Amino acid sequence: xxxxxxxxxxxxxxxxxxxxxxxxxxxxxxxxxxxxxxxxxxxxxxxxxxxxxxxxxxxxxxxxxxxxxxxxxxxxxxxxxxxxxxxxxxxxxxxxxxxxxxxxxxxxxxxxxxxxxxxxxxxxxxxxxxxxxxxxxxxxxxxxxxxxxxxxxxxxxxxxxxxxxxxxxxxxxxxxxxxxxxxxxxxxxxxxxxxxxxxxxxxxxxxxxxxxxxxxxxxxxxxxxxxxxxxxxxxxxxxxxxxxxxxxxxxxxxxxxxxxxxxxxxxxxxxxxxxxxxxxxxxxxxxxxxxxxxxxxxxxxxxxxxxxxxxxxxxxxxxxxxxxxxxxxxxxxxxxxxxxxxxxxxxxxxxxxxxxxxxxxxxxxxxxxxxxxxxxxxxxxxxxxxxxxxxxxxxxxxxxxxxxxxxxxxxxxxxxxxxxxxxxxxxxxxxxxxxxxxxxxxxxxxxxxxxxxxxxxxxxxxxxxxxxxxxxxxxxxxxxxxxxxxxxxxxxxxxx
Amino acid sequence: xxxxxxxxxxxxxxxxxxxxxxxxxxxxxxxxxxxxxxxxxxxxxxxxxxxxxxxxxxxxxxxxxxxxxxxxx
Numbered sequence: 001x002x003x004x005x006x007x008x009x010x011x012x013x014x015x016x017x018x019x020x021x022x023x024x025x026x027x028x029x030x031x032x033x034x035x036x037x038x039x040x041x042x043x044x045x046x047x048x049x050x051x052x053x054x055x056x057x058x059x060x061x062x063x064x065x066x067x068x069x070x071x072x073x074x075x076x077x078x079x080x081x082x083x084x085x086x087x088x089x090x091x092x093x094x095x096x097x098x099x100x101x102x103x104x105x106x107x108x109x110x111x112x113x114x115x116x117x118x119x120x121x122x123x124x125x126x127x128x129x130x131x132x133x134x135x136x137x138x139x140x141x142x143x144x145x146x147x148x149x150x151x152x153x154x155x156x157x158x159x160x161x162x163x164x165x166x167x168x169x170x171x172x173x174x175x176x177x178x179x180x181x182x183x184x185x186x187x188x189x190x191x192x193x194x195x196x197x198x199x200x201x202x203x204x205x206x207x208x209x210x211x212x213x214x215x216x217x218x219x220x221x222x223x224x225x226x227x228x229x230x231x232x233x234x235x236x237x238x239x240x241x242x243x244x245x246x247x248x249x250x251x252x253x254x255x256x257x258x259x260x261x262x263x264x265x266x267x268x269x270x271x272x273x274x275x276x277x278x279x280x281x282x283x284x285x286x287x288x289x290x291x292x293x294x295x296x297x298x299x300x301x302x303x304x305x306x307x308x309x310x311x312x313x314x315x316x317x318x319x320x321x322x323x324x325x326x327x328x329x330x331x332x333x334x335x336x337x338x339x340x341x342x343x344x345x346x347x348x349x350x351x352x353x354x355x356x357x358x359x360x361x362x363x364x365x366x367x368x369x370x371x372x373x374x375x376x377x378x379x380x381x382x383x384x385x386x387x388x389x390x391x392x393x394x395x396x397x398x399x400x401x402x403x404x405x406x407x408x409x410x411x412x413x414x415x416x417x418x419x420x421x422x423x424x425x426x427x428x429x430x431x432x433x434x435x436x437x438x439x440x441x442x443x444x445x446x447x448x449x450x451x452x453x454x455x456x457x458x459x460x461x462x463x464x465x466x467x468x469x470x471x472x473x474x475x476x477x478x479x480x481x482x483x484x485x486x487x488x489x490x491x492x493x494x495x496x
Numbered sequence: 497x498x499x500x501x502x503x504x505x506x507x508x509x510x511x512x513x514x515x516x517x518x519x520x521x522x523x524x525x526x527x528x529x530x531x532x533x534x535x536x537x538x539x540x541x542x543x544x545x546x547x548x549x550x551x552x553x554x555x556x557x558x559x560x561x562x563x564x565x566x567x568x569x
């Protein structure tokens with residue numbers, strides 16, 4: 001067994017949706033496990049890289065747009081990078097929107113000495129006519145830049161090589177970000193005060209900036225890491241306070257300060273990416289735009305959505321019939337065989353009947369009814385997801401949901417609810433606002449899942465046609481859902 | 497100066513100020529909607545709200561109630 005505590009730790013950081021988890025899975029294979037970050041409901045996956053010569057522990061930290069954090073995920077990412085001191089940080093970037101990703105790269109380079117930039121989704125970029133000059137980026141950033149593509153194993157090996165190379169080196173300086181002259185003066189004043197203390201490896205300039213910025217959540221983490229003899233030190237506090245007052249007198253309020261910080265990073269990101277990234281088809285290709293306008297057009301948007309959903313449900317409900325029938329016959333046949341066998345070995349009647357007609361028969365029913373629809377619905381849904389169509393659904397329906405104080409993304413969780421309500425509820429994490437998330441979670445059960453799809457057919461007792469029943473039942477669910485959402489809108493306090 | 501929601505489909509504009517505060521402001525800054533950045537209006541939903549904009553290379557949907565508070569020229 002490898003001794004985990006001896007292995008160098010490499011953090012995998014990056015914006016959300018850049019393929020970080022894909023790279024993590026490719027690097028660690030099955031040698032990974034997911035756990036909760038202490039004190040927060042944020043999951044962090046860690047594993048051991050099995051492609052390298054020396055074992056390396058890789059930690060997949062939550063996706064974040066910036067280290068100037070304001071959500072639990074971003075706090076965990078920032079705290080890990082700043083305080084857990086990984087040996088190296090691989091920042092995974094999306095080649096199709098490099099400037100925005102570069103913002104995070106620069107922020108991480110300000111904190112950490114050993115950074116490797118991984119430009120991912122190069123195949124996607126190629127499809128959009130975007131070409132990235134990796135060598136030029138490497139020259140401008142001063143760190144290793146590796147290009148990767150999810151489907152190309154060779155590129156992953158290049159990344160592993162870059163990580164292993166960096167393990168042998170000891171880097172000296174962190175990247176220095178130049179800010180506005182007024183801010184620079186304040187930084188120098190605070191830095192001078194901080195030079196008296198042992199900062200346990202934290203970058204002094206970076207710490208000076210953060211103390212001036214005075215972000216409450218970071219202050220809490222800093223207090224834990226450095227102790228109150230540094231953070232609550234009266235002279236440090238008074239210098240920060242006087243510098244902040246001086247900045248305000250120069251028209252740099254707290255908000256302006258943060259804006260200027262972000263502008264500095266983006267300005268530098270643009271400078272670095274200029275001419276290193278070539279857009280042969282423009283910033284957004286004409287064919288992509290045509291497709292988007294088709295899928296979200298006034299006349300075509302809703303019909304296509306309804307049609308696709310109808311097709312998926314149709315294939316699920318009617319396509320599952322044949323396999324269900326086969327499975328049902330198989331289990332019936334197997335039940336008879338098992339029954340005969342148990343009788344032949346003289347198992348007492350009570351136990352035999354409980355097993356064959358109880359456990360086995362019911363399991364057989366459940367599997368033959370539930371397995372085929374699920375095995376059809378979720379792959380179809382995955383096809384929709386991979387095609388990139390799902391966000392267009394949320395986009396088209398957001399207006400309707402917003403009028404019920406819910407979010408357009410709820411349409412997606414409701415679609416997943418058609419497959420399985422538990423999956424639909426888990427999917428509600430994609431909604432940001434706590435109120436909208438709660439609404440989506442509570443109302444997900446109004447969507448009949450695969451197991452409940454036959455429910456509308458109870459109306460058969462009135463001898464009505466099947467299709468009319470199904471539509472009527474769906475309509476009834478819709479009315480209940482909208483009524484519930486309206487009720488929730490009136491009854492809950494606006495501030496939530 | 498006008499609101500971002502007033503740009504027509506296919507038009508571009510430069511951001512002058514963002515009159516939003518709190519978590520929404522931070523999120524907009526993080527995705528690249530900062531002063532002096534160029535924004536293009538790509539397409540609208542069937543009901544005209546939300547609207548998709550090209551911000552820093554990514555397609556971002558903004559509700560009109562938020563877009564109106566982003567001042568552009």
